[in-house]
């Protein structure tokens with residue numbers, strides 16, 4: 001069986017880790033595109049020269065020509081500027097929309113059958129723009145955000161409870177911004193509600209709630225916490241790892257349920273917008289959205305997130321995109 005072809009658009013911080021992870025997991029042959037001359041060639045050469053040690057036969061190459069992504073099965077897009085300290089993801093809208101427009105045309109014209117995962121921020125707007133310009137069916141265009149936000153939430157829970165993160169299941173819904181919705185009620189450790197474990201740990205309901213609230217707040221601001229520490233650029237290991245999990249579920253038709261920025265067609269009461277919700281990812285991309293019941297508070301938080309995303313899309317429209 002021929003190896004899958006994975007095109008990475010953007011050879012910066014996230015692009016480099018994506019290439020390295022995809023190669024070491026043998027997900028497919030990798031071609032990295034960037035507009036900066038020699039950058040993708042140099043980065044991929046470096047990764048490819050470790051193939052003997054890392055033990056992969058996948059080809060890893062770099063290019064400045066969109067023609068080289070021809071036939072790609074999966075396209076992962078990181079092209080665009082990252083945040084600087086003090087910036088919100090939405091502050092990237094003007095610059096990154098321009099970049100996304102040119103990237104979309106390149107992908108549409110050279111890899112028309114690909115399944116596309118977008119990482120560039122502001123995520124919900126970039127995914128919407130790609131789908132609109134490309135005209136690709138919505139099941140083949142999605143964004144990575146929820147997987148990472150959920151992974152961050154799960155890590156904080158595991159550290160707090162001193163349990164293996166492998167046993168933690170925690171989900172984050174909504175837009176990839178300050179209004180994201182970490183779902184406290186559904187968070188569990190091998191089926192045991194996290195809140196219950198916290199109440200046992202502290203033997204105090206109020207304290208348990210306080211600790212949970214702090215983890216929720218940290219999750220919402222986790223990207224900014226990293227930006228502030230790095231000072232130049234934003235998180236890149238964890239976004240890359242999250243996206244590779246999505247790509248793997250698609251390539252191997254694993255049908256994992258992954259919080260994904262996907263197009264909603266009435267699910268969760270939302271029509272015609274991209275938003276983060278749990279979805280089954282398989283060989284057809286987003287195969288279906290998993291709906292779940294939200295209580296009054298969760299619904300209210302989700303509504304705020306929907307409004308923020310609608311506002312972002314409206315602002316993008318005003319900019320002419």
Ligand code: APR
Pocket residue numbers: 009010011012013014015033034035036078079080081082083092096099102103119120121122233234235236239
């Ligand atoms: N086409 C292709 N690549 C482009 C274009 C373009 N039009 N414009 C910029 N790039 C490339 C840059 O040359 C750079 O190599 O995109 C790459 C972005 O890499 P970094 O600046 O290192 O950013 P990174 O940390 O990888 O984040 C990329 O993902 O999480 C989001 O907010 C983040 O929007 C940012 C994106």
